Amino acid sequence: MEKRSFTFEEIKLKMARYCAYQDRCHKEVEQKMKEFLLIPEAKDEILLFLIRENYLNEERFVRSYIRGKFNIKKWGRNKIKSHLKGKGITEKLILKCFDEIDYEDYYNTIKALYEKYYTKQTSGSSFDKKQKTIRYLIGKGYEYDAVLDSISEL
Structure with missing residues (x-):
């Protein structure tokens, strides 16, 4: 497939649309700009335009x-x-x-995930099921202390 070349203005417009579609970070935008053969000054100018026009925040x-x-x-x-x-x-x-993230929502989510995962397990002692569930929650990115605090009330 032949690569089509775009004018600077077309690329600027494409990047504005790319950012308008969903929020992007600088790294994603710079990654996307690699598709186009741009000199560093042009990339910087497009980035500045996107930030100035609030496409990139x-x-x-x-x-x-x-x-x-x-x-x-x-x-x-x-x-x-x-x-x-x-x-x-x-x-x-x-x-x-x-x-x-609301503090209450965070702890309620941990409790709900704990209860759901714990009840899904069919074998093992309650201690084993509890340990496995805690490992599951830590794998989902919850802090060990937050998990223990949340489940202490269960």
């Missing part, structure tokens, strides 16, 4: 990422944080945005 991206991964995938803070770090997001920004 790292904090907005982090906040929507945290909400989505917690509410939809039921991930814990540790897993969310490690995935965001993989996207080149700073720890300071991640910690600032964790207020997107």
Whole structure:
């Protein structure tokens, strides 16, 4: 397949659409721009345009990422944080945005996941089932202390 070349303005418009479709981080946008043969100055100019026009907003991206991964995938803070770090997001920004997760919701989610996973297990002693369930929750990114605090009331 032949690669089509685009003008600078076409690429700028494509990148604006790419960011408008869903929130993106800088790393994703830079990755996408590698598809186009651009000189570094042109890449910088497009990035500046996207930031200036609010197509690209790292904090907005982090906040929507945290909400989505917690509410939809039921991930814990540790897993969310490690995935965001993989996207080149700073720890300071991640910690600032964790207020997107309500404290009560977090603990209620741990309890609900615990009960669901625990009751699904058919064999083993209650101690084994409890340990296996705790390992499952830690694998989903929940902090060990948060898990213990949540299940102490069960």
